[in-house]
Amino acid sequence: MYQADSVSRLFAAARSPSVHCHAWRVRLSEGADAARMARLLDEASRAWWGESARLWVESVPADGDSPAARRRLDAELHRPMSGKGPCLRAVLLEYADGPADLVLVAHRERCDSVSLRSVAQVLTGRASYDRFRPEEAGPDAGMIVRRGEAGRPGSVEWAAGDAAAGDRTGVVTVRTRAAAQATAKVAVALGLVVGRYEDQRDPLLGALAVLPDRPAGALGAFDAGMLLALDLSGQKTVGELVAESDRTLCGEGGQCDGPRQDLAEPGGRVLAGLVVNELDHFTGEGETYLPCQAAPFPLTIALRRAAGGLMLDVHHRLEVVDEHTARRFAHHVARVYEQLIDPADDLVPDDVDLLDEPERRWTVELGRSSRSLEQRPERIEEVLAARVAERPEAVALTCEDRSLTYAELDERAERMAGALRGMGVRAGERVGLCLERSLDLVVTMLAVLKAGAVYVPMDPAYPADRLAFMAQDAGLMVVVAGGSFPDGDQLSIVTPEELVAKGGDAGTAASDGQAGGSPGQDEAAYVIYTSGSTGRPKGVLVPHRNVVALLSATEDDFGLGPGDTWTNFHSSAFDFSVWEIWGALLTGARLVMVPYWVSRSPEEFHELLVREQVTVLNQTPSAFAQLMDADRRRGERLAVRLVVFGGEPLDARPLRDWFDRYPENRCRVVNMYGITETTVHVTAQTVTRREAMAGSRSVGGPLPGWHVYVLDERGRPVPCGVPGEIYVGGAGVALEYLGRPELTEQRFLPDPFGGGRMYRSGDRGRLRHDGRLEHLGRLDTQVKVRGFRVELDEIRRVLLEDASVTAAAVLPRAGDLEGARIDAYVVLADGDTAAVRRRAAKVLPEHMLPATITALPALPLTANGKLDVRALPEPAPAPPASVRAPSGDVMETLTAIWESVLGVPVGADDNFFELGGNSLLAMRLAAAIRERGLPAPPMRELYLHPTVSGLARVLGHE
Template sequence: MPRTDLIPPDRSSHTFSGLIPSGCSPSAHCHAWCVRLPDGADATRLAGLFERAVRTWWGDTPERLPRFWGERVPAACDSAVARRRVEAELHRPLDAEGALLRAVLLRYADGPADLVLVAHRANLDALSLRTVADVLTGRARFEEFTGKTASHIVAAADAETLKRWREADFSGRIAWASGDDAAGNRTGLVTVAMSESGADVSATMAAAVGLVLGRYENQENPVVGVLGPVPERPEGALGAYDAGLLLALDLSGGRTAGELVAETAQALAGDGGRCDGRQYAELLAETGGRVVAGLVTDGPAEGGSGRHVPCQTAPFPLTIVPGRSADGGLQLVVHHRLEDVDADSARRFARHVARAYEQLADAPADLVPADVELLDEAETRQMIALGRPARRLEGRPERIDDVFTARVAEHPDAVALTCEGHSLTYAELDARAGRFAAALLDRGVRPGERVGICLGRTPDLVVAMLAVLKADAVYVPMDPAYPADRLAFTAQDAALRVVIADKDFADKDFPGGGPASVVRPEELETHGSEAGRAGQGRRGPGAAAYVIYTSGSTGRPKGVVVPHRNVVALLSATRDDFELGPGDTWTLFHSSAFDFSVWEIWGALLTGARLVVVPYWVSRSPEEFRELLARERVTVLNQTPSAFAQLMEADWRQEERLAVRLVVFGGEPLDARPLRAWFDRYPEDLCRLVNMYGITETTVHVTAQNVTRREAMTGSRSVGHALPGWHLYVLDERGRPVPCGVPGEIHVGGSGVALEYLDRPELTARRFLTDPFTVGRVYRSGDRGRLLPDGRLEHLGRLDTQVKLRGFRIELDEIRNVLLADPSITAAAVVLNGDRDAAGARIDAYVAPAGGDPAAMRQRAAKLLPEHMLPATITPLDTLPLTANGKLDVRGLPVPLVAPAAPIRAPSGELAGALAAVWESVLGVPVGPDDNFFELGGNSLYAMRVAAAMRDRGLPAFPMRELYLHPTVSGLAGVISHE
């Protein structure tokens, strides 16, 4: 007995019946039949026969009686004029609520005639339309069909379901295809020949369409629409409508391909169950309100009785019609709405459906749907080549410090480093780094040994990095702003014996009491000498240069080991295209623990440019940073989109334009639409914008996409082509290339692939794989993307719980595991919530059971998590909401608890009151005098808005650092009032 629930636990194929949809253009659901009368026809006699027949069939609906038209065409039957006239009649729509049928007799000057019949599928199915043609042409007698309609079937159908079908409009832009907004109702046609088999054509085709659609849309339960005769159609019925069916197919792996086809056949026969209107609506909601692909099951025309046009325009964006070619061979015709699907995408889809059909038709007993191959060998080779850049990488592998030495020799007196009015030339930077290196060697630092660098954004940071490389060691950047426990973990995990740290850390034991020996930069300067083991027995370019730690899903950060040659290759791949050279000025804006800084530091110093070190508090203030850019005449700027949004707002208020000629975006997805304002001020010929996709494990950057006003207008998500020396694959879960435009997991190969995860052999083996298509290795990114036909990559987000927030890559599971370490918490969920802008993006946590103090939980988490990973809110719940499958129901999570639990006490003083009002307007929550700005959901972007709102209201300005040092209304008001 068939199930009647919407999506049964076993997800078997299911059928949902009703009238065909009519919410879109009437032509989408009109079909037509054309019969050639070689000896001509008596129009008067034919009109009389037509009237007699239709009154017998439909005499009880006089207002909807079919119409007969006769017309002479002053041209021969095989002329272009005749062909155009027939096509016009075949594709002239008929409203579902109007006449039941339209008949047109076209009589040609040389004698023959064409009879064209047009009907809406809601009124007549294909067999009925053919029957009318047979009666009018004398092949059948109309008396044989009197009183045999399908009215009882209509009466038995669920009224709500029929209503929803009639109101549905199965349309919408498809992510893996491009459409033409100006195409209107125009439909394209694609035809693919198929091999003959003894399979049930309709059922096998429906299963093939669902399988291909599931791969394209990354769905285990794709929904396929079907238009065809109603199940159990009464024998000889005339006027039976075509049923609208939805097939929910199960591709989860629980069925063989044969079982899938058998269940689909059962559903098409009317034994797949029924649903009511509510269940139908829920199923349609699962598809996002649209059904991408549908099948017309009229069956091939036989007997040469005429030409059938199954749909005037496609009822679904992709409408699949199995049929027969002129020579009788089986073929697949795809009608595609040009508004939704371009010809190339439709052609690929048709080719893959045909290939899937042939494999399903001859499937061995143990074949499962996942075994079906969509791409043949030729297309597989094409997809492999598509992710490779046309330009090859020039140059040989080199060490970072060797390339820097060459720049010193070329321009020893050029300024290499600037910070707060102090500068070092290339020769001075080289000499100072040499002294540091000698001091490290005197302390026993060995080749390949890892040395921690826990310094803020000062010249010493860059000097120390270069010194570690000169000592043939490996530097490990450690941001001093990170919690002490996290720094201690890094020191222990990297087995650091020496850490170069500033005064704050050198005056006490290293955080956590680890084994590391802490040395100040000034001690290296004092005790070092320029003598050292210069270049003898040094490791080669393939040896590690640095280890940078990224978030880890187990709650433990993981170290990524990157060799010298990768960094040099990155500069070789971009130098000519970006025109990088000694005339440029770069900024070091980002944390040394964020791999974007690798690009900033070595991008400048290995091309002979000047590097301006941006102090931390200046990086927190867009106004001060903008002043630095103008003062230093910076030409190359590297920004996360979130930071650049702040900078644009600060720049807009200044009359003087910046000298920036190149802006490189990285670290997080770019929404190009807000950049239109930037182009108004900085045209494309003055300032080039480049969006780069990258991964720490593949050395900062992988692709590059020029962002023009066009990309800004269209909101393009392209991150461009692979850099020379890098290459891309987009693969499915079995490691097979997916079709062009179809999402899969991004794999990156070539010159940027890191060596390993430090001391994580199992994780390294899972993520750093042997390249399946060429020599070398690839990194399995965990990112979702698709390759476009021109080889550009679109980045579509993460496959797992990893997210990017203001440039930092974050494993939400790491935060969750930190929360679960609290003994009062038994269950936790962490989600990234976002507003329409970057400032509204934040991490929210939910914990159970309720009863704990969220502030205390947050304080405990702050000891282990850096600021960018700390949840903005922690909401206690009795239990976490779960789905029917026992998974976290993200949609069931309540609005985060952002308001303080205690009653709000009004701030005292006029300034404090005004400041609280500003915070409330920006954060959207009540604010008390002692509430922490950042615990209320504040972040650096909101901090900028607070400063702007205070300026607009005529309130005193304050340095941005004061908000971080005094993050309460009372504290900040006290600082401002004393300035």
Template structure:
């Protein structure tokens, strides 16, 4: 590994110093302060004397009570002191030392004087040039050479955020310095390092054409021109694979040498805009090797260290000393400089702005650039994607980041076996309650045993799959446990799903039986349809105990169907042991035990319910079942949580936002001690109000990332007020027994902080996709680091150096809308199955501001002759569950495409036929009284005209907007609305009748 040295400069003036730079000139024979002062007065009056508003600078003289050899710290401090006030062009200070030597330090704001102009000022003050020979360029008087330079500085100041690094907002304009010895030299180190920096930057930021700023050495300056650097060039190498590294090196060499042409300010700014942001990395060719110095700022002969922390430039030596440039903040967030050590060995120097890149991230960047440079220096041409960023040692360290520091101590068991142990320990404790009914552990165990015996008597055998299609109730929990006791596999289905979807699930899972109360449940040959009361009757009697379980903990316990890109959902098969492992991994950390009360808030078809049901029952706690309609009424849900004194609450962030609004309106506080978030990305900033009412020491908030295929949860992070203030995207470290990697397209670990695809391994992996061997092989792949299996999640993320994971969204067409995992391709496939649909696209619109209520699915279809969008929508409603039905379906002449032939989602909405903005209707059209008020309110919320018989949900309404509707009605003094009534009566006309008490 290369040796790394780090140093930094911390300016005294904080953010004001971020735009300051300095030049200091060593004067071995001293200086005539009076003569220098007169030269300064004459120069500044000639340059700026006509501006009455300008505050003209003067020479400040200071005697330093040490000799020059001991005065480095004083010079460094003066060069690092920010310029105030801003209306002064520059500050000039002459430091006189006891040995007769002197140092001239000139400090300016970058936007007032660029680096070349700063050198010109110093040259005039030291007598090298006359003020009538030169004129420093200012924003009011930009020369051609300076225009691009000023534009470059401004672009660099606007550099895009570096998500892979840690920022120090208190660092001000401070700059750090990292030096890495290079194991391989090159005839053109600048070009090699530029390409290496581009490859590393591209991997860190997930792009094919990274943009680098180039600070290029210009050797064509006329004599007497002391600023020899031009910053008006950009380098944007193509790393898509179309060009090999040999061609990339040749192109970079041409650009750095100036043969590639020079772009002016307009072209430079245009390139920056096209790149979508500022310049993150700048590359410098400073002529250091030719001049024999390590870099500008370290000094040609070891002196003048005041510039340390910047230093991409070194001027031609003065006749009576040396000039050094010292920027108080690096010109780019990362500035790469080739150089040599004191021993003459090649090295890489990276200057990093502390307000953008921390020292550890800069060192990591420098290490990777050096390693890539070594590969490029070996000769030959490589595909950019085949270049390695990590050497074997760092690869091993990076792999270990994704493993938990804690070990998982547990014994694989069946779910029903663990439940039996809890029931034996506390048979009289209440296990589950729902709407005033309750079952103790002994009663729940006994009823589930009877139902299990009835299932076996009905023909179910070990390993058979049994569907459960029940509303949230005591019977739902009994049925889940009963299926497991019968040594079968339960398949939960939501009764609200369309009949076609229920029928598909029954066929695909080859269900032996279905436990349901739906009289309309689609029947199929060979499947036994049975009601809970029938199971109870069949199982009653002496010795109604099922045979002992035959299957091991490693075999299937349940199958949950998730959205699938093929147009139909896919079943995820999860074994008993995974659920037991999940509880073992979290029990001690979360303090889970018999004193807790959990809420079953989510549908049994959503894998969050696995955590809620078994998290409670396998730890001896009490489970409160939340009926569907109460789960949709935040006020009633809050009242239930208070009445039942729920201590463990699991929520999607969207649902929790509704609950916290209800909580703020309530004088009574909840007993909750643990809130677990899952199901969708969490923006922690809105949690600040929650922490005001429920401080961290009273209620722990945990953000967890997980996938159905990895058994609900993979990581956990405690969210504190600090995270709420910073808006952290971290989902924490892997749970004990789980591990994760972030890999590139070739399944190589990416550096810490760089984005890639999340892979998950360990105890939580599902067995397979039911009946989908090809898909199973595609998503459950060999783990090259442990020899086991890992799940390719399709999620994008980055691992931080501390092992925590940032979740960055999806890589494919899968989305999360209000906690539901949805494959857009599944919806698109259903639309394409309609006879009149020629082409279709589905996108998520709205929600850009972070408002989950505004996020909605929008479908666009190209129809054949005579096609009817309304008929296409009706067909989609008959197949898709409600949360997957597009809020809008618009017919368009054609789907807009990009130049690459891909769907252009940005233009799609512009090509669509959108409803006109709401126009106030005449009183006769709106009706009167309550109906008129409801119509007006719906139009405000939905943004479309509303007629009396228009369906709230078909106009784009959803559960979150429904909650807002109830709140708005309350604020306007309208009758109280229960969400159940809105779902059952979703038009203004019908809802008005209900609210006015009419049965007609």
């Protein structure tokens, strides 16, 4: 607990003087002698402060109890004063029916609450002014000390403030069932609620203590401003927190050396506080004390006694907190306060529940879609068979200059399915697919499903060690690969062409499959591997029914159908491709396969979109940023009617330029949140120009059949607007982690609110009162890099497996268009970081390779022995591979471009990718080369010649 030296210190950051002003009102039922009161005021002010004060008299043409009189009184009570003018303002309001109101307003730096009360007593004849004497102000009187954001936090993420509200303040009142006032318990209740809302373990509270305990006859600035820092970590019981708060607020040994030094830091803001108004005991008949004209904190609680219980008046600055949120906040403070009236001895902060049962039920329902899901008891290949029957001659797949109709796709897949059965593949077995984006990839996927098996997609760009691990972990007996694949015990590797050749008669293959019976929709359709904290990727088994449900949930809303053309832009090892491939084919659309090198070049991809007249486009925000840049430079407009974002958080603000070219009534933009373990997508938010202007973080409400919960560490729903962990239940929850029963048990949990199972995502989020979800990042060491889910612990473990590395740390760093960047720090026994990177590249895919690896003599640690992230130096650039300087104008231009894109010095023979480059940075590099007037090389040339000198030779300038 901490106590401030002066109230002016506590409220200094507030802009308006009304925050620092208070007022006293006395109702004079028989009226007043205005002339006599004016003389008394003048004489007293000269004696006290050596200056004259004037009494302002105003006739109000309304009765004293009328609404007009009330409005006039409120206006006068809330009219502020400057701390540098007169000590106070005195106004006498005379009403038409005889009564009058004496209103005294003062700035706290000139006159405190007891002084204000004393002036009122003198002017109303209840005391003589010579009974009082001025008190010398302390050294802090009138001092304004700015404390970072104390008193003015600007905005909070869980409330809808009105930037145009200025200093206007609203008030909501809630009655508690507790009859007695316990100020310290109200303070702890307030701190607990602020801590939950702000996701803080040590929230700071402010308190304005208006205390009548004063030296006899003294006049001065003595109201106390205090700061309370509550420790909600669980190290202290609630009873101990109440006792500490009581000592601080009531002065029983609660003095200390002063506020914490870090209060000047931006994080040390004071969002909420309370007014401890002991003058309530001393106000007489017809007297009212207004402690603050405006709320000194964005949320300020004033305590008030009333018949039947304690009233909590929550004053809220409308600029920061809207009325709806303030009312909910007040309700939670009152509920927590009631739990603290007679707490158990061992009650700790986390035991306290903010929600009562009605609000808990309402919150649970808020995370469910209002639309119902039509369950279709079909497998993926069965739904596709219906599309084949409807339009057999329609084009299903296109890749460069080749196409397949739905009938050809079905016939070719049947042949391959027969070949798989002939190789011994049985229902439920897993078949690996290591193929580039091509016609063969989709045909083989369908063939595996027709054989009743489960496909396991693997990216051909993955290192051999990773491919070998996945094959072994999945228990693969057959892998369909387009190129080389690591050998394994009893592993058959076959090409798509060989499968077609082995397929024989399609009719025979189909009948053979029926003989063994067809698995149901609850069986797995595919296994997608995600990054794993154990140091190796983990497989997620997703059943047919989930994919079919995903299309059922979105088909009507998105208007998906045969008239659409989709692209398969993403790797089959990335679950976004599940949506792209089956979203197109199960709705009868045409799917355009995007060759790898085209996907790496925004210009070539844009040409493909124009040429193929693509209408449904699915992108990660990182990739779309590059496409928007290409689109701005091209004259041809796209035919896209629907853009779906997924894979990583979306910053909607850059989309304003997109809406200029593609208005909302022409192209719908949808931001979708999802997880591999919950079948690609969970929620959907249509993004309009309004969301883009506001920088909205909303990912929308749940899809029909899906539901989301935001829970605390005890598994309890948290209030709307309060952050917690996102859990997902309903139609999209996957079956399990392959071969990881303990991990499955930890993450796939019984759903206590709706039956079935729910998935614990590890994502942080909050529900808004309209049912939309806001995604706030990860709770653990997992990050999203270009849409891929990456466990930093997996990268760290790979680095530690290197014999030359004795310690390692891996950190994400925010990027710009290329998204998050990964930096690593290592302690080396021998060797250099270049060798460490080369060895890591044999295990980690390109998107998981650290952009930088910095060698340190030792990792810095905190006093508790944890990694001291703040003490880590800036990442070191990779050492130059050559000291040979670039030569020639083109070489110098290319070097300058590389250095601007990579942000590190570049030598003529330095490898682009070893300097931290990646595929998205390669796109930026190509765009920068073109902007400098040089011919942009095809993307594959950069991969084949990843040095300045090599690229210059490709361009014919060396």
